[in-house]
Amino acid sequence: MKKLYGIALCALLLPIASVFAEVGGTYTCEGKNPGGGGRYEGTVVISGDASSGYTFNWTIGDSQYSGTGTLSGDTLTVDWGQPDPVVYKVKDDGAVLKGKWGPGGKGRETLTRQ
Numbered sequence: 001m002k003k004l005y006g007i008a009l010c011a012l013l014l015p016i017a018s019v020f021a022e023v024g025g026t027y028t029c030e031g032k033n034p035g036g037g038g039r040y041e042g043t044v045v046i047s048g049d050a051s052s053g054y055t056f057n058w059t060i061g062d063s064q065y066s067g068t069g070t071l072s073g074d075t076l077t078v079d080w081g082q083p084d085p086v087v088y089k090v091k092d093d094g095a096v097l098k099g100k101w102g103p104g105g106k107g108r109e110t111l112t113r114q
Helices: 002-022
Strands: 025-032 039-049 053-060 063-072 075-079 086-091 096-101 107-113
Touching (some): 063 086
Antiparallel strands (some): 025 107, 053 063, 075 086, 086 096, 096 107
16 A cells, blocks of 8 residues: 555656756747737747756847746746746646736747757
8 A cells, every 4th residue: 555655646746846857948939028019039048947946048139138937836937127027837848838927917928948
């Protein structure tokens, strides 16, 4: 019976561990500004890990942005120096991050690992 509980516990924790291990690298960024501000695209480099936090570096056109993020389950929250953080949902074992940002979360952003 103890062996069965151990197997069940491992099965529950494995998806969480893979989310923690797989976020990071270079991503293609596609987004939509809140309030009808138009669409944008660029790249984002994510480094770090779940225990120490993540560093985000966006390049959108000629502009550079940076932020720091924390992962809780499948939610990655990034403070980028604005009043509203970017809140991503981690999808496909970290290959895709779907985010909302700006006032009321009306901005949208999708990051796809290259």
